[in-house]
Amino acid sequence: MEIVVLVKQVPDTESLIQIAGDGVSIKTEDLKWVMNPYDEFAVEEALRIKEAQGGTVTILSMGPAKTVETIRTALAMGADKGIHINDPAAEGSDALATAKILAAALKEMPYDLIIAGMRAVDGDNYQVAPAVAELLGIPQITQVIQEEITGDTIRCTQVVEGGAAVIEAKLPVLFTAQRGLNEPRYASLPGIMKAKKKPLDTKTLADLGVDAATVGAQNQKVQITALNPPPARQAITMIEGDDPQTLAVNLVKKLHEEAKVL
């Protein structure tokens, strides 16, 4: 089983995000960068499938030089090899352009299964993985919390509003990992040592045959024109009262009469 996991390096979710001076990007200097939390589920699931069925787990990630740290983290968890797409011309690519680059890399690789996080917690786009599936002409199953492979068929449980759907497809398939799929392992110390020796190729757009004039910041279909802090809230009203009963009465009164939400 050839499994490819799409991984992205993102700011840690505990990070404070500040808007940069240009008004359209964020300050990156003081951020802690980590593997997108949903991608951790994707890597973990890939490793479990490999442990059960045999095969190879390849990590595919696009980003600047520091992305290597995140790929190494996945290798330390147990993935076999990494491919790092690093090209200044790719910087600023929107979701669809990113998918085109990743799909170009995938077209040159063997794969039976592609797994990605259901969304990256920076852009919150939910787009790259389904777009990759479309560009490769393979089925997608998004927001998966359980999967089972039998022969050449995968059966996934997909979260939907109000429950779940069980969906089946023949491989190759791309599915995206939702919280609940598994509990990702931590990299062990021997794992970290081994990861240093695992193969990690770096590719440029030219290596992948992607025309730089179709991607990157200059070719965004979705273009940020301004970033703003979330709207400020009115100052908080602290509810007065000497006992829980009075607090509750006063709160419900405020919600009913002032906020008019009850």
Place this chain on the structure above:
Amino acid sequence: MAQGIFVITEQRGGTFRKVSFEALSEGRRLADAKNAPLAAIVCGSGVEDTAAALEKYGPDRILVADDASLADYTTDAYTNVIAKAVQSEDPELILIGASITGKDLSARLAARLDAGLAMDCVGIRLEGDDFIFTRPMYGGKVIADVKINGTPKLAAIRPNVMAIAEAPRSSAVEKIDAEAGEVKTRIVEWKLESTDKVELTEADIVVSGGRGTGGDFSAIEALADALGGAVGASRTAVDEGWRPHSDQVGQTGKVVSPNLYVACGISGAIQHLAGMSTSKVIVAINKDPEAPIFSKADYGVVGDLAQVVPAMTEEVKKLK
């Protein structure tokens, strides 16, 4: 030249998702501002009567793709049918609700159409002739204005944010090509919970619990019941195994925008705040007066949730 607005609606078993009405209402508002036609698309099986009921929200046309093969949503069939309709009608803007299905479909459709997609929008406005889409990024820590270059422009709107406005007119109901094409997935089974449970992302009221519950959610559930709302949880409560993953609100969970969000015993970690900051009114109940949640709330109660929440439930019942 691309012209007009499409709204892709979502129905299951003849019932539309609420976000479809929100998208239609927003579509009507923008169509009026642009003096452009508005069309609703409905896919399903035996949905012609269901579709006609959308008249209430004012589409000029209702395009119905009706076929047994469209009874259940599949990414392939719905993408095939809708992409064909888009290619033949050439709309400038396509709106869809950013439900789980809407996210799955819009991302695939945008790639098929080689079009830009603004995901999870909380606002759309016109600047001159240009649409500006407002959408949270970094889990709501930053709000972006984006524009989409080229057409069609796709925007998936976050459930529960945009207002529903009725604008009845007699819409022309038209059947469109419903050929599903090649479908590579098969739905084996639906596992749906009882339908009286309010879906977290669509609830008007959410009552959430965190570490301060100590694992006992009975008071939270009782208040949610009394309010007709849904129960949410912090990451701590989920990690402790007190609540299922599907209840988690936050940057790595669900994003909710109810009219009223009641955070009980939740300290307000930045990643939790990201999931609920677009709620209209936020109430924080916490023992610790220094808890960060108070910096994001409209109303604060310093107190023990185990006592305040049941008392609140009793007060709420008196209102009804």
